Amino acid sequence: MAMADQRNDKGGDKRPPRERTGWLSRIAPGVRGAFSKRETPxxxxxxxxxxxxxxxxxxxxxxxxxxxxxxxxRIGTQLRLKFTFDDGKYERIASPSVTEDPLKFPDDKPYPDRLKAARKATGEPDSISIGYGLIQGQPAVVCVQDFAFMGGSLGMAAGEAFVCAAQTAVKRGVPFIIFTASGGARMQEGILSLMQMARTTLALNEVKAAGLPYIVVLSDPTTGGVLASYAMLGDVHIAEPNATIGFSGRRVIEQTIRETLPPGFQKSEFLIERGMIDKVVRRPDLPAVLGSILKTLTAGRAKAA
Known part of the structure; x- marks a missing residue:
């Protein structure tokens, strides 16, 4: 009868919260708090x-x-630079600052807020970052495009970073390498974003005029205006396995030509068979392959020096 008095008709416990605490807390108050919960990521x-x-x-x-x-x-900038350079050691090169939101682009979320969120998530100022160091003993300037930063989109800041990297390579007389990963131009910057396609191409003309190698490593995905500009202007084009590489998406192309595209269309393995890229390389092998290419392409320059 006493037990029945403690419960309501639906079986709920009417006892005060103090009486419903665990037995350990009742026997030794405070002992539970002495042991913090084990945190699991x-x-x-x-x-x-x-x-x-x-x-x-x-x-x-x-x-x-x-x-x-x-x-x-997909991996971020810091990890990419760390495993590319010898012993993970490199010099970070600051990119020039640019005007943010020059068009005051109307969106469901303010463009400055999108930039702030992307910077917080990636720890990088924009989608392209620059490093300088040795790859298998060969000096090089390396750009990394981070897809986690607004889809690796090409805007004014990214364009300035690319131009800065190209000019740094010329100034130091070393090869220029870029790891691409992008969905294309940044729509929030409109025509100013598209202008970067021309600016980056002109910057590459300076690299090639100086007789310096320019190597492109295409990672997943590399599309849009990036593919239509500096991603396809390399002396050597390397791709990671199964990376998506193309200007327009598969669905858009199929709807346009009203045909079904073959399996693996726009993937690295599909493109190497058709001569669009030179080599597909697994990520762990990239530093050794890049070092070998750099040594080969700069052999004559080293002798002349």
Missing amino acids: ENLWVKCPDTGEMIYRPDLEGALWVTPSGHHM
Whole structure:
């Protein structure tokens, strides 16, 4: 009867909260607070986009974000620079500042707020960052385009960074390398974004006039105005496996020509068979391959010096 008095008709517990506490707290008050909960990171396991397999994050990081199935996941600027340069050592080169939101672009979210969120998420000022160091003992200026920063879009800041990197390569007399990853031009900057296609091309003319190699590493995805400009002007074009490389998306092309495109269309392996790129290289092998290419392309210059 006493037990029945403690419960209502639906079986709910009417006892005060103090009486419903755990037995350990009642016996030894405060002992529970002495032991903090063990914190487990929410992203300790990462799902492979290809197979759906759950991969232990530290293992994935050790494999440079290449899954056991061979899928090359997208990586950020700092990791890309660190594994590219010898011993992970390099000099960061600051990019020139530009006017933000020059067109006062109307959007459902203010453009300055989008920039602020992207900077917070990536830790980078814009989509292109610059580093200088040695790759297998060969000096080079390296640009990295980060897709996590507003889709790696090409805007005024990215264009200025590219021009700065090209001019730095000329000034220091070293090769110029870029890792591309972009959805194309940044719509919030309109025609000013499209102008960067011409500006980057002119900057590359200075690199080539100086007799310096320009190497492009195409990562997933490289599309739009970036592909239509500096991504396809390299002396050597390398691509990571299964990277999407093309100007327009597959669906847009199929709707335009009213035909079904072949399997693997716009993927690295499809394009190398058709001569659009020179070599497909796994991410862990990139530093060695780049070092070999740099040594070959600069051999004559080194002898002349």
